Amino acid sequence: MNKNQKYIAVIGIILIAIALFYWYSQGAEIFTKTQVLIDKTTELDRMLGVENKEYVDKFVFGLLPSGMSSIMEIISTASIAGVVVILSGIFIYLLRNKRKETK
Amino acid sequence: MKITLSIFAVIIIFTASIFAQGFKVKASGEQTFNFADNKNQATFFSTTPLEDITGLSNDVKGSVTFNVGDLKTLKGKVIVSVASIKTGIEMRDGHLQSAGWLNTESFPEISFEIKKVSDVKSAADNKLTAKVTGNYTMHGVTKEVTADATLTYLDESEQTKMRAPGDLLGVQAKFNVKLSDYDVNNKLVGQKVSEDIEVSVNIVGSNAK
Numbered sequence: 001m002n003k004n005q006k007y008i009a010v011i012g013i014i015l016i017a018i019a020l021f022y023w024y025s026q027g028a029e030i031f032t033k034t035q036v037l038i039d040k041t042t043e044l045d046r047m048l049g050v051e052n053k054e055y056v057d058k059f060v061f062g063l064l065p066s067g068m069s070s071i072m073e074i075i076s077t078a079s080i081a082g083v084v085v086i087l088s089g090i091f092i093y094l095l096r097n098k099r100k101e102t103k
Numbered sequence: 104m105k106i107t108l109s110i111f112a113v114i115i116i117f118t119a120s121i122f123a124q125g126f127k128v129k130a131s132g133e134q135t136f137n138f139a140d141n142k143n144q145a146t147f148f149s150t151t152p153l154e155d156i157t158g159l160s161n162d163v164k165g166s167v168t169f170n171v172g173d174l175k176t177l178k179g180k181v182i183v184s185v186a187s188i189k190t191g192i193e194m195r196d197g198h199l200q201s202a203g204w205l206n207t208e209s210f211p212e213i214s215f216e217i218k219k220v221s222d223v224k225s226a227a228d229n230k231l232t233a234k235v236t237g238n239y240t241m242h243g244v245t246k247e248v249t250a251d252a253t254l255t256y257l258d259e260s261e262q263t264k265m266r267a268p269g270d271l272l273g274v275q276a277k278f279n280v281k282l283s284d285y286d287v288n289n290k291l292v293g294q295k296v297s298e299d300i301e302v303s304v305n306i307v308g309s310n311a312k
Contacts, residue, residue, distance in 0.1 A: 048273025
């Protein structure tokens with residue numbers, strides 16, 4: 001592995017580590033969420049002895065994608081790591097040392 | 104003889120009033136409460152090895168009728184539309200409603216029909232707890248289940264009118280069902296969902312006509 005290939009490998013590892021760190025800081029959810037359940041119980045609900053919850057639109061970065069129907073569902077640690085690995089592989093291949101032809 | 108009969112009648116009435124557990128509110132006699140607004144909800148809680156799943160429906164309809172002074176007279180039915188159940192992940196909602204799972208097309212509703220009420224206990228003048236037994240129908244299969252329920256009665260006031268006109272009845276009930284009892288495959292998007300599902304309802308009905 002030459003110097004440039006090592007740079008690419010290190011950058012790739014750092015990007016994956018940042019994605020993992022960000023995933024952990026967002027609550028370490030297994031699947032990416034585009035909706036989360038929140039408590040909307042009012043004072044009257046409490047008087048009536050009932051709870052009220054609701055799904056609201058909110059993006060939560062997960063470890064795995066939750067679907068393929070929108071870009072937000074695809075964004076996840078695994079998909080970012082996958083893209084980084086593929087791009088790093090392509091660059092490492094392109095930056096390989098070419099063998100000098102012998103006469 | 105008349106005195107003996109009178110004493111006997113008083114004892115019967117007194118005993119009946121002790122055992123007839125009901126609400127101590129302004130209303131009396133038979134009342135019917137309709138659950139109609141879109142704030143009513145039913146939740147289906149399950150676990151998988153990877154995460155917990157909460158299915159939530161805001162399309163819960165139905166009605167109950169009972170004598171305010173005796174909750175054991177409670178009769179009624181609550182219906183949940185399967186197509187309205189959301190889990191927070193669109194792809195999972197699709198799987199949940201597919202033929203392999205709850206099969207919305209063939210079985211569009213989940214229902215609970217009350218058969219009997221037992222173990223009525225008073226938590227306050229307007230709050231009772233009870234065990235409500237009924238026929239629970241899901242995926243075309245009907246089984247008898249017993250729910251732990253808490254019922255709260257609120258007389259009409261300026262505050263209750265914000266939700267609906269008339270007196271309000273809040274019902275919170277919980278029970279567990281086994282998916283295999285209802286011929287439901289417990290695999291969902293590659294994850295094995297727990298065999299036991301906790302079903303709970305949080306509904307508010309009004310007796311306004």
